[in-house]
Amino acid sequence: MVMVTLLLILFGGWLIVTCYFFYTDVFGITAAAAGTLFLVTRIFDAVNDPIMGIIVDKTKSKHGKTRPYLLYVAIPFGILSIITFITPDLSVTGKVVYAYITYGLLGIVYTMINIPYGALMPLMSRNSKEKGELNSYRAIGRSVGAIIVASLTLPLVNFLGGGNQQLGFPVVMGIYSVIGVVFFWLTFKNCHERVQTAKPDQKNPEIKKSLVQMFKNKYWLLVSANSFLWFVRMGIMNGVLIYYVNYVLKEPNMAPFYLTLLNIANLVGGFFALSILRKFSSRNSSMLMYGLAAVLLASLFLVEGQSMILFSIIFFAANVLIGYGDPATLTMLGDSIDYQEWKFGTRPEGLLVSSYSFSTKFGVAIGSSFLAYALSWAGYDPNAITEGAKTMIRTLMLSLPILITVLQVIILYCYKLDKHHADIVKDLNL
The missing domain is CATH 1.20.1250.20 (MFS general substrate transporter like domains)
Structure with a gap:
């Protein structure tokens, strides 16, 4: 490790x-x-x-x-x-x-x-x-x-x-x-x-069959959807942060500080997960963390422009909770691979992990592209920042991430594998 x-x-x-x-x-x-x-x-x-x-x-x-x-x-x-x-x-x-x-x-x-x-x-x-x-x-x-x-x-x-x-x-x-x-x-x-992924004389399944089984794996689909939204939010927030600091908070010199704070928050989220995931399920703990993160993001509306220190603390805490979700999601991905083996008798780790990776990259691309299109639609002009542009920047920075985080909670609510995974592992080890 x-x-x-x-x-x-x-x-x-x-x-x-x-x-x-x-x-x-x-x-x-x-x-x-x-x-x-x-x-x-x-x-x-x-x-x-x-x-x-x-x-x-x-x-x-x-x-x-x-x-x-x-x-x-x-x-x-x-x-x-x-x-x-x-x-x-x-x-x-x-x-x-x-x-x-x-x-x-x-x-x-x-x-x-x-x-x-x-x-x-x-x-x-x-x-x-x-x-x-x-x-x-x-x-x-x-x-x-x-x-x-x-x-x-x-x-x-x-x-x-x-x-x-x-x-x-x-x-x-x-x-x-x-x-x-x-x-x-x-x-x-x-x-x-x-x-042990297969018996010595067992042949690998056909690619088409593996793909069909992958899309029948409901838990893999839920994990991929959850991760897709995580990376969409990351693409949006990372991209819009500098605009938000410059034009909404009106603290252009603080942009490097908030970008660094965001990276440190993800680091702390990883350490946080290290201890929590040893005791609690990935699904339940993630739902709790995302729910709290949504509340904290919403509270930023109240302290915006009032206290930079309080804003920074809440911003940091929210992103620590969001950062927790990354290792938790990867853990659920591993469990969904066990489910695939139990359900269909095959264990294509490479296909499942790589297709999951595709969803994360696609999420970042969608998030980054959506940011550009949204700013363009709002008439963003760096030489003439309108109230409409500021509203769009605020929406991208706070409102949309809150919505995405709530959607993740809903997706995870449908993920029930944590209740059955221990029994699945027992069956696989027989």
């Missing part, structure tokens, strides 16, 4: 934190070209996830079905991470082509190691409490990674590059890559597939 945390510290954040700045300000392509690059590669990446999941399910080796990828893909991933952040002496068109090739390949290789990593957790244990602990460490590592990378990357780039960012970026990514490869290998060495 410690290895899981260490792994996410470096690779949980750096891949997305600095890419946009690097391509526009260091690499030398336009913002529009960079935006199109990310849009195209994200769409391809989302489609690529289920394909990799199917490949993982068909993998048979002496190391299992997921662990070989941590061992063998780590070095190619590290090398591509460095190559992607090299700035070649090419024309603008040549740079765009280089960016598409390297960033596209990096996304493919990242999927090749990230999907097996995600599928490893439900193979380590059937115990819900243990899965909750594992996922809490994962959430903690991701939050720590985002904080560390956001705060240290650019200073390290400037220091190690001697002020030359085109030199500093590949050097820093080289350091991250070496450390990351070591963590991947430590995870490979210390984390093992303990859940």
Whole structure:
């Protein structure tokens, strides 16, 4: 479990934190070209996830079905991470082509190691409490990674590059890559597939059959819907926060503070989950946390513009409770995989985890896109902020997240697997 945390510290954040700045300000392509690059590669990446999941399910080796990828893909991933952040002496068109090739390949290789990593957790244990602990460490590592990378990357780039960012970026990514490869290998060495997924002579089910069974798994559908909404809210709140601080709170200098506070809240939520999930079910505790978070978000309307300290405290507490939901949802995902095996006699971890990953990426994309469309519909103009634009920003920051959080409570109310999971595990162990 410690290895899981260490792994996410470096690779949980750096891949997305600095890419946009690097391509526009260091690499030398336009913002529009960079935006199109990310849009195209994200769409391809989302489609690529289920394909990799199917490949993982068909993998048979002496190391299992997921662990070989941590061992063998780590070095190619590290090398591509460095190559992607090299700035070649090419024309603008040549740079765009280089960016598409390297960033596209990096996304493919990242999927090749990230999907097996995600599928490893439900193979380590059937115990819900243990899965909750594992996922809490994962959430903690991701939050720590985002904080560390956001705060240290650019200073390290400037220091190690001697002020030359085109030199500093590949050097820093080289350091991250070496450390990351070591963590991947430590995870490979210390984390093992303990859940027997199939008999030695049992064949893997057909892809079509696995897909049909996946969509008949009502608990997987509920978990995916819950997570989709979690990431929609994240996409909206992360994007609109700077607008809210600038134009509603009218404290533009406080934007970095609130962005950091949001990341720290997610980190604390992971630590919170670490202790709570050992004693209480993921479903019931999540419903409680989301309900309290909705109340706290609603109370922000009352303190908005009145007391920055009180607003910050409530904002932080609400996001701690929301952050708790991430590891809890991953625990329910692991339990839904056990249900799939019990219900249909097959256990396609790769397909279920990768399709779940697709729903999270789709959620972020929907949330971010909705933010842009909503601001445009409200007539947002940075040079002339109207009351209508402020109302839309406030709605996106508070009202819509409250609605999404309430919907999550309703979805979780329909999730009844926590009552039956222990009996299901007993049947599977017979």
